[in-house]
Amino acid sequence: MKATGTSNGKIILMGEHSVVYGEPAVALPFLATSIETTVTKTSGAVTLDCVFYQGALSKAPERLLNLVAVITETAARLNQPLQDFNITIKSTIPPERGMGSSAAVAVATIRALYRFFEEPLSHEVLLELTNISETIAHGNPSGLDAAMTSGQDPLFFIKGQPFVPFPLNLTAYLVVADTGISGQTKEAVNSIADLYKTAPELTHTAIATLGRLAEQAKVAIEGDKPVELGLYMKQAHEQLAFLGVSNRMLDDLVQVAVKAGALGAKLTGGGRGGCMIALAADKEAAAAVSSALLDAGAVNTWTYQMGDDKRDD
Numbered sequence: 001m002k003a004t005g006t007s008n009g010k011i012i013l014m015g016e017h018s019v020v021y022g023e024p025a026v027a028l029p030f031l032a033t034s035i036e037t038t039v040t041k042t043s044g045a046v047t048l049d050c051v052f053y054q055g056a057l058s059k060a061p062e063r064l065l066n067l068v069a070v071i072t073e074t075a076a077r078l079n080q081p082l083q084d085f086n087i088t089i090k091s092t093i094p095p096e097r098g099m100g101s102s103a104a105v106a107v108a109t110i111r112a113l114y115r116f117f118e119e120p121l122s123h124e125v126l127l128e129l130t131n132i133s134e135t136i137a138h139g140n141p142s143g144l145d146a147a148m149t150s151g152q153d154p155l156f157f158i159k160g161q162p163f164v165p166f167p168l169n170l171t172a173y174l175v176v177a178d179t180g181i182s183g184q185t186k187e188a189v190n191s192i193a194d195l196y197k198t199a200p201e202l203t204h205t206a207i208a209t210l211g212r213l214a215e216q217a218k219v220a221i222e223g224d225k226p227v228e229l230g231l232y233m234k235q236a237h238e239q240l241a242f243l244g245v246s247n248r249m250l251d252d253l254v255q256v257a258v259k260a261g262a263l264g265a266k267l268t269g270g271g272r273g274g275c276m277i278a279l280a281a282d283k284e285a286a287a288a289v290s291s292a293l294l295d296a297g298a299v300n301t302w303t304y305q306m307g308d309d310k311r312d313d
C-alpha cells in the first residue's frame with residue numbers, strides 16, 4: 001500500500017513581510033519546482049526519508065520539528081496511530097530560498113497521508129494543518145506560503161480573507177535568481193516585529209507603503225503595464241532594505257539586474273539570503289539579465305513567462 005501527495009514552489013511578486021501585518025500580497029505558483037511525498041506501508045515505528053535525514057520519526061533532528069509536528073497532528077486528525085508507515089520526501093524546491101519549501105513539504109505530506117488513509121481532505125483542513133508547520137518554521141505566518149504551494153493560480157492575498165486568483169496578463173518575463181545563501185525568514189520576520197516596537201511610526205509607514213505598492217502592482221498586471229510594475233518592484237526593494245530584511249548580495253543582484261536592462265528587481269520571500277526576482281520586457285532582455293546575475297554570483301536562475309503563467313526554460 002502506497003500513496004503520494006504533491007505540491008509546488010511559489011514566488012512572492014510583491015508584499016512579503018507587509019502581508020504578515022494584513023497588507024495585500026501578489027504571489028505566483030512556481031511550477032518549475034515541486035515536492036512529492038510518498039507514504040508506504042511498513043511495520044513498526046514511523047520512519048522518515050528525506051534529504052536531511054533518514055531514520056525513525058521520533059529521532060528526527062531539530063530542524064525537522066515542523067515536519068514532525070505536521071505528521072503527528074495529521075495522524076491524530078485521521079485517528080491513526082503513529083506507526084506502520086514510511087514517509088519519503090523528494091523535492092526540487094531549494095530549501096530556505098524564499099520559495100516556500102517548508103510549506104510545500106507540509107502540503108505534499110498532508111495530502112499523501114490523507115490519500116494513504118483514504119480520507120477526503122478539504123482545502124480548509126489542508127491549510128490549517130500546513131499552518132501548524134509554518135507557525136513552528138516562521139513564528140507568525142501570514143498563510144501565503146500555504147495557499148500558494150497548495151494551488152496553481154496567481155493570487156492576490158490578504159491574510160484571513162478568501163484568496164483572489166487573478167490572470168497573469170503581463171507581457172514580460174520574470175527572472176528568479178538564487179543567491180546561494182540560506183534565507184532567514186524567521187529571523188527577518190522577528191526583526192521587523194522588534195522594529196515595530198522600537199520605531200513604530202517608521203515601520204508602520206514602510207509596511208503601509210509595501211501594501212500600497214502590492215495593490216499598484218496588481219493594477220499594473222491587470223493593465224499589462226510592465227514598466228510600472230518594474231518601478232513598483234524597485235520601490236518595494238528599497239522599503240524591504242530599509243526594514244533590514246535584505247543583505248549585501250541581494251542588494252548587489254538587484255543593482256546588477258537593473259543595470260543589465262531589467263525594468264525592476266527586488267528580493268522575494270523572507271530575505272537576508274534566498275532569492276531575488278527581476279522583471280524583463282522580453283525574452284532577449286531576460287536572457288541578458290539572467291546571464292548578468294549568474295556572472296555576479298547567483299548560483300541558479302529560472303525564467304518565467306508572465307503572460308502565460310509558465311516557466312520558459
Ligand code: PMV
Nearest residue numbers: 016017098100141142269270
Ligand atoms: O521565505 P518564505 O518563502 O517562507 O516567505 C516568507 C514570506 C513572509 O511574508 C516573509 C512571511 C509570511 O508568513 O508571509
